[in-house]
Amino acid sequence: MLAKVYSFGLSGIEAYPIEIEVDISNGLPAVTLVGLPDSAIRESRERVKSAIKNSGFSWPKERITISLAPSDINKEGACFDLPIALGILAATGQVDAEKLKHYLILGELSLDGTLRQTRGILPISIAAAKSNIKNLIIPIKNAPEAAIVSQVSVFALKTLKETVGFLHDQEIVNPFKLDLENLFKVNAHYKLDFSEIRGQYLAKRALEVAVAGGHNIAMIGPPGSGKTMLAKRIPTIMPDLTLEEALEVTKIHSVIGALPTRDGLMAIRPFRNPHHSISDIAMVGGGSIPQPGEISLANCGVLFLDELPEFNRDCLEALRQPLEDGFIRVSRVKKSFTFPASFMLVCAMNPCRCGRYNDLQSSCRCTPNQVHSYRSKISGPLLDRIDIHIEVPAVRYQELSSNLPAESSAQIKERVNKGRAIQRERFKTDGIMCNAHMSHKQVRKFCALGKEENELLKMAMSELNFSARAYDKILKVSRTIADLAGCEDIKTEHLSEAIQYRSLDRDFFV
Numbered sequence: 201m202l203a204k205v206y207s208f209g210l211s212g213i214e215a216y217p218i219e220i221e222v223d224i225s226n227g228l229p230a231v232t233l234v235g236l237p238d239s240a241i242r243e244s245r246e247r248v249k250s251a252i253k254n255s256g257f258s259w260p261k262e263r264i265t266i267s268l269a270p271s272d273i274n275k276e277g278a279c280f281d282l283p284i285a286l287g288i289l290a291a292t293g294q295v296d297a298e299k300l301k302h303y304l305i306l307g308e309l310s311l312d313g314t315l316r317q318t319r320g321i322l323p324i325s326i327a328a329a330k331s332n333i334k335n336l337i338i339p340i341k342n343a344p345e346a347a348i349v350s351q352v353s354v355f356a357l358k359t360l361k362e363t364v365g366f367l368h369d370q371e372i373v374n375p376f377k378l379d380l381e382n383l384f385k386v387n388a389h390y391k392l393d394f395s396e397i398r399g400q401y402l403a404k405r406a407l408e409v410a411v412a413g414g415h416n417i418a419m420i421g422p423p424g425s426g427k428t429m430l431a432k433r434i435p436t437i438m439p440d441l442t443l444e445e446a447l448e449v450t451k452i453h454s455v456i457g458a459l460p461t462r463d464g465l466m467a468i469r470p471f472r473n474p475h476h477s478i479s480d481i482a483m484v485g486g487g488s489i490p491q492p493g494e495i496s497l498a499n500c501g502v503l504f505l506d507e508l509p510e511f512n513r514d515c516l517e518a519l520r521q522p523l524e525d526g527f528i529r530v531s532r533v534k535k536s537f538t539f540p541a542s543f544m545l546v547c548a549m550n551p552c553r554c555g556r557y558n559d560l561q562s563s564c565r566c567t568p569n570q571v572h573s574y575r576s577k578i579s580g581p582l583l584d585r586i587d588i589h590i591e592v593p594a595v596r597y598q599e600l601s602s603n604l605p606a607e608s609s610a611q612i613k614e615r616v617n618k619g620r621a622i623q624r625e626r627f628k629t630d631g632i633m634c635n636a637h638m639s640h641k642q643v644r645k646f647c648a649l650g651k652e653e654n655e656l657l658k659m660a661m662s663e664l665n666f667s668a669r670a671y672d673k674i675l676k677v678s679r680t681i682a683d684l685a686g687c688e689d690i691k692t693e694h695l696s697e698a699i700q701y702r703s704l705d706r707d708f709f710v
Contacts, residue, residue: 268280424594
């Protein structure tokens with residue numbers, strides 16, 4: 201007998217429909233899987249067999265052929281255990297095959313028939329909402345994630361036996377419901393705050409400017425100066441995630457099984473902090489069956505690279521294209537995959553290998569050649585894509601021991617939101633959200649300078665030997681500073697502050 205079960209697979213971060221056919225025929229007992237399954241799917245034969253027996257059903261003693269269509273796409277993961285098991289039970293008459301036509305089914309099986317959580321449920325639920333079948337049977341732990349999409353009826357079950365009972369109307373299971381608005385409010389909370397940081401007022405100001413305009417930033421300072429503490433608190437002053445952004449962020453994390461919350465929805469901006477030993481593929485994404493990398497996991501959030509010069513050079517150079525385009529394309533022979541990668545790049549590094557260069561409290565042990573060698577690990581083209589460079593000096597004892605209240609993230613965020621509101625109005629017909637994404641043509645239009653400001657920038661370009669890209673970056677940052685000040689025109693003080701944030705180009709890296 202032949203039975204069909206409908207499910208979904210993942211290709212990159214998108215889901216596609218899969219039809220699972222199970223045929224029971226005469227012959228020696230054997231299970232044959234076709235349709236380009238990976239090792240996890242091939243091993244499902246043993247999991248499914250044990251789950252069926254331990255759930256009180258009978259395992260057929262004939263030849264079993266299982267086909268996963270379309271057959272020309274590689275399939276991976278253990279999420280096909282449940283549909284395969286139900287297909288075998290339907291082919292042997294233990295489940296009504298007609299009932300299966302009305303459901304999309306996913307889930308991994310344990311040997312005792314319990315349904316285990318699987319990854320990638322949100323993109324599958326989004327795809328299911330666009331298909332003809334809008335009833336989804338999944339493990340109960342995946343229910344909150346799947347129910348984010350309100351157009352789908354989610355039936356969350358615990359075991360294979362319970363699933364069979366539900367299909368035969370023996371078990372009453374109501375669709376899982378989720379109060380998305382309330383869930384969004386509950387999860388939109390950060391544990392860290394800028395009020396916990398003493399001193400570093402110039403660094404905080406630079407971070408405020410960076411976030412307000414969507415600019416990338418590099419912090420240079422000795423060990424223990426607070427660079428990592430500052431970086432970790434950047435998401436707390438970024439504008440709140442919109443529901444659309446939250447769905448995109450959750451979707452990417454769901455695909456690789458990295459959702460940090462049991463509620464299934466990420467309501468805060470991601471902060472990714474990969475170690476400097478990370479490989480190129482882990483950073484940008486890829487693999488035999490391509491998956492998102494760290495830059496995509498940081499989408500709509502912050503990618504923090506601590507000890508920047510210690511990263512592999514090829515790994516850093518791979519960041520150049522996504523920093524410009526906001527996405528990364530991974531090409532394979534049969535197909536290309538595009539992953540979103542619109543993130544704020546935040547870098548931290550020591551001024552030299554020992555970290556004491558220009559430190560007034562300690563002497564540097566590095567030779568000039570060693571200092572130059574350490575800094576030259578960062579290429580000029582990558583540095584040009586970092587809008588703001590700021591020194592983060594060691595914190596003095598008086599600042600550490602001070603009891604004066606520090607400015608909170610909420611206060612900084614209020615100013616950032618005002619600056620972003622000005623930018624949204626400015627670019628409402630241009631398809632961008634902040635100053636950092638302006639094209640060269642838009643820079644000419646929105647960053648026009650007066651005579652005095654032109655003379656100042658001309659002198660800075662000549663004296664500090666800035667590149668053409670740095671010229672545009674200075675104008676973009678000046679525009680952001682003017683927006684924070686509520687000024688329509690870029691003034692000398694705005695331009696001077698922006699130039700200050702690029703002065704490390706020559707001092708540190710040439």
